[in-house]
Amino acid sequence: xxxxxxxxxxxxxxxxxxxxxxxxxxxxxxxxxxxxxxxxxxxxxxxxxxxxxxxxxxxxxxxxxxxxxxxxxxxxxxxxxxxxxxxxxxxxxxxxxxxxxxxxxxxxxxxxxxxxxxxxxxxxxxxxxxxxxxxxxxxxxxxxxxxxxxxxxxxxxxxxxxxxxxxxxxxxxxxxxxxxxxxxxxxxxxxxxxxxxxxxxxxxxxxxxxxxxxxxxxxxxxxxxxxxxxxxxxxxxxxxxxxxxxxxxxxxxxxxxxxxxxxxxxxxxxxxxxxxxxxxxxxxxxxxxxxxxxxxxxxxxxxxxxxxxxxxxxxxxxxxxx
Numbered sequence: 167x168x169x170x171x172x173x174x175x176x177x178x179x180x181x182x183x184x185x186x187x188x189x190x191x192x193x194x195x196x197x198x199x200x201x202x203x204x205x206x207x208x209x210x211x212x213x214x215x216x217x218x219x220x221x222x223x224x225x226x227x228x229x230x231x232x233x234x235x236x237x238x239x240x241x242x243x244x245x246x247x248x249x250x251x252x253x254x255x256x257x258x259x260x261x262x263x264x265x266x267x268x269x270x271x272x273x274x275x276x277x278x279x280x281x282x283x284x285x286x287x288x289x290x291x292x293x294x295x296x297x298x299x300x301x302x303x304x305x306x307x308x309x310x311x312x313x314x315x316x317x318x319x320x321x322x323x324x325x326x327x328x329x330x331x332x333x334x335x336x337x338x339x340x341x342x343x344x345x346x347x348x349x350x351x352x353x354x355x356x357x358x359x360x361x362x363x364x365x366x367x368x369x370x371x372x373x374x375x376x377x378x379x380x381x382x383x384x385x386x387x388x389x390x391x392x393x394x395x396x397x398x399x400x401x402x403x404x405x406x407x408x409x410x411x412x413x414x415x416x417x418x419x420x421x422x423x424x425x426x427x428x429x430x431x432x433x434x435x436x437x438x439x440x441x442x443x444x445x446x447x448x449x450x451x452x453x454x455x456x457x458x459x460x461x462x463x464x465x466x467x468x469x470x471x472x473x474x475x476x477x478x479x480x481x482x483x484x485x486x487x488x
Contacts, residue, residue: 172249173257173341173373174212174235179244181205181230185445202444204230206397207244209471212341214249217367217374219388219405221381221420223441227397228377229264232345235375236261248341257341260334264346266326270318276329277314280304283337303332308362324355328362335366345377360386381424385409390478393417396444396452399471403478413474413485415457451483459484 169175186192186199205227212218220228233239235246236259248257260283263269270279280300283289290296301311307328318326327347334342344363348356360383366372378384384391385405392402393416401414412418441456442448448455454464463483474480 169211170249171213172211173214173216174249174259174375175245175247176208176210176231176235177245177247179205179208179231179234179246180242181227181234181239182242200445203397203447204444205234208394208397208399210392210399210402212373212375213389214340214373215367215371216389217376217387219376219378219384219391220394220399221378221384221391222394223379225441225444226394227444228394229345231394232261232343232375232377235259236343251340258337258339259341259343260337260339261343261345262327262330262334262347265350266318266323266330267350269330270326270333272318274317275314276304276316276318276321279318279329280314280333280336283333287337289336289338299336300332303335306335306366307332322355323351324358327351327359331359331362331366335370340371341373341375343375343377346379348383349378349380356383363387381420393420396441396447398452398481399479400453400482401474401478401480403474403476407476407478411476413476413480414453414482415459415484416453451481 181204183202183204184199185202187195187197192199208231210218220231222228230239234241248259251257277297277300280303281296284296284299290299300314304311304313309325309328318329321329348359351359364387367374374387376384376387388405390402390404391408392399393414394400395416401408401412401417408417409421412421442452448465450466451464451469454460457464461483469481469483471479471481475486
């Protein structure tokens with residue numbers, strides 16, 4: 167899997183959380199420890215200068231992958247390997263969080279929020295040079311240098327997310343992990359932020375790992391898509407290949423949920439039920455209880471990941487191969 171073209175290589179990544187009750191409760195109630203496998207055997211690569219999107223329903227493990235990649239969580243098993251940056255050190259990753267209301271310190275002025283990474287990494291040799299860099303970053307994200315003296319509550323949600331992007335860029339990373347960066351914003355503002363991110367990617371040569379549940383957003387941003395379900399990647403392919411010919415039933419159902427005013431599909435088959443609990447996943451294929459095409463083998467044997475027709479990979483007993 168190692169390649170000089172890859173910015174990030176994730177191999178068999180697994181994260182298990184201990185969600186047991188306190189020891190005394192377990193002793194009194196005679197209950198065993200409980201473990202949640204939030205991410206299970208996840209493997210993917212992100213090429214330099216490209217955008218890979220992880221998509222899926224809430225609770226599928228995609229945000230856990232984001233936190234593993236950025237070091238906020240330690241993996242239980244598997245490897246996360248970044249390529250070398252231009253200076254020979256491991257490529258640095260920064261994260262843009264979902265909620266700009268919660269991710270910015272309300273007691274700090276915007277200038278201090280953006281300047282903190284610059285100071286921590288000693289990227290400028292004086293306070294004056296740091297202030298100049300903060301002003302540059304504010305202009306890069308479409309804000310005014312005068313905004314450095316204001317507090318986060320004085321800005322709209324879209325402006326706060328621009329501040330978050332400026333802070334992420336302050337340490338001069340080459341890799342950004344974007345955890346649903348537009349889901350908390352109005353639709354009109356979402357488009358502005360996405361266009362800004364595409365512009366920054368082109369101008370700065372950034373690489374993105376983009377986390378989202380919104381397939382319309384993903385199609386605009388991603389070169390390649392990996393679909394997650396209950397902690398596993400069930401299908402991966404180039405964006406247009408996936409949209410044109412989805413192979414996994416879950417991917418097909420996700421694509422059917424995208425609104426289409428010109429050609430509404432009111433007769434589509436609805437996906438039944440809630441996702442199973444990751445504390446007690448079903449045997450065999452984890453999607454089989456909700457799958458309209460499930461066979462007997464689907465409830466007994468977990469499908470292997472194999473090459474999908476049209477390129478990429480898929481984990482489904484029914485998916486055609488090359």
